[in-house]
Amino acid sequence: MKRRTLNLGLMATAITLSVATQAQTKWDLPAAYPATNFHSLNLAQFATDVDKASGGKLKITVHANASLFKAPEIKRAVQGGQAQAGEILLANFSNEWPIYAADGLPFLADSYDEGMKLYKAQKPLMEKKLAEQGMVLLYSVAWPPQGIFSKKPINSAADLKGIKWRSYSPSTARIAELVGAQPVTVQAAEFTQALATGVVESTMTSGATGVDSKLYEHLKYYYDVQAWLPKNAVIANKKAFDALDKATQDAVMKAAADAESRGWTESRKVNDTTLATLKANGMTVTAPSPQLKADMKKVGDTMLKEWLEKSGAEGKALVDAYNHK
Numbered sequence: 001m002k003r004r005t006l007n008l009g010l011m012a013t014a015i016t017l018s019v020a021t022q023a024q025t026k027w028d029l030p031a032a033y034p035a036t037n038f039h040s041l042n043l044a045q046f047a048t049d050v051d052k053a054s055g056g057k058l059k060i061t062v063h064a065n066a067s068l069f070k071a072p073e074i075k076r077a078v079q080g081g082q083a084q085a086g087e088i089l090l091a092n093f094s095n096e097w098p099i100y101a102a103d104g105l106p107f108l109a110d111s112y113d114e115g116m117k118l119y120k121a122q123k124p125l126m127e128k129k130l131a132e133q134g135m136v137l138l139y140s141v142a143w144p145p146q147g148i149f150s151k152k153p154i155n156s157a158a159d160l161k162g163i164k165w166r167s168y169s170p171s172t173a174r175i176a177e178l179v180g181a182q183p184v185t186v187q188a189a190e191f192t193q194a195l196a197t198g199v200v201e202s203t204m205t206s207g208a209t210g211v212d213s214k215l216y217e218h219l220k221y222y223y224d225v226q227a228w229l230p231k232n233a234v235i236a237n238k239k240a241f242d243a244l245d246k247a248t249q250d251a252v253m254k255a256a257a258d259a260e261s262r263g264w265t266e267s268r269k270v271n272d273t274t275l276a277t278l279k280a281n282g283m284t285v286t287a288p289s290p291q292l293k294a295d296m297k298k299v300g301d302t303m304l305k306e307w308l309e310k311s312g313a314e315g316k317a318l319v320d321a322y323n324h325k
């Protein structure tokens with residue numbers, strides 16, 4: 001009798017286990033920034049929220065700091081199903097489709113409010129494009145505004161001539177060309193090393209990446225140009241998403257909406273705290289001189305013109321929609 005009870009107990013456990021394994025889905029989510037970066041922390045929270053809201057049915061593992069795929073490879077990995085989801089920097093994909101990189105244009109949208117307006121205009125176009133490419137947009141969050149980091153003081157664009165300039169996207173490389181600097185593309189995960197070995201001596205990025213990569217150990221000046229707010233986007237493979245049951249899909253989309261609003265709020269805070277950290281570590285953090293700002297605006301005008309030529313009617317429609325939001 002005792003033995004029989006025990007067997008039944010074991011059987012029940014086995015059944016529960018097999019149901020649980022059958023019903024549990026695992027997703028890998030490659031990301032390109034350090035685990036302590038605010039985007040990565042937000043992703044970790046997103047994964048926890050999805051786990052809870054789906055009753056443990058969907059487990060998402062976030063692979064931060066380009067540990068699974070390098071930044072420019074993440075989109076293709078999600079598209080091809082090597083990863084079920086991923087976080088990408090939209091501005092990295094301007095050659096594929098200019099609309100992705102509209103947020104990388106200097107001074108088109110240069111504050112959080114304008115950045116959100118631009119996102120709202122971009123979103124339906126991006127959702128359509130991603131669907132055509134077999135993907136789903138989960139959420140998107142802006143980086144803090146971009147400024148210039150440099151070893152030497154910069155009073156005008158002329159001071160950037162010949163300087164070794166770290167770029168992270170086609171548009172940041174184009175800026176370098178337009179001011180006569182030497183662009184070297186280095187993704188965030190390799191930035192500290194590139195600085196230490198003297199491969200680069202300046203860049204345009206946020207205070208957030210400045211702190212992540214400890215730029216204050218090598219660079220002295222930060223000019224808070226507030227030129228644009230590039231966005232990260234979290235995307236999923238459409239087949240992987242469609243394979244989830246409806247309740248789990250809803251849990252993902254709800255957690256994504258929460259992550260999006262949390263991320264934008266956090267980005268503003270991180271902008272303030274990281275600029276303070278740069279100062280505390282001995283950097284001179286100032287507004288750009290009127291000349292430098294005017295020079296960078298000119299660069300922005302040229303780039304907008306080039307972008308409008310490249311993006312055609314779609315680009316014009318986006319800018320019009322943005323101006324009317």
Ligand code: PCA
Nearest residue numbers: 143168188205206209230
């Ligand atoms: N940090 C990322 C992209 C934009 C930003 O603020 C980087 O520098 O690679």
